[in-house]
Amino acid sequence: MAVTMEEFGIDRLTVDQRLELLGLIWDSVTAGGVPTPIPDWHRRELDRRIAAADADPGAARPWAEVRVRLLGGP
Known part of the structure; x- marks a missing residue:
């Protein structure tokens, strides 16, 4: 139960x-x-995101820029 x-x-x-x-x-x-098992769908999603980042590296934003957008400060 x-x-x-x-x-x-x-x-x-x-x-x-x-x-x-x-x-x-x-x-x-x-x-x-003890290794934590990673589900296959997590691996596929990581592979998809890596491929997308490799295909368009200019789409990434520096952490400092993202932080300002999310938190409104440096």
């Missing part, structure tokens, strides 16, 4: 607390040197 968010009390956490918990869980999954 699956455990629900309510049973764990996750529904009572703030968004920041949930994100922190997510990070802790991810760190626990990737700890110990």
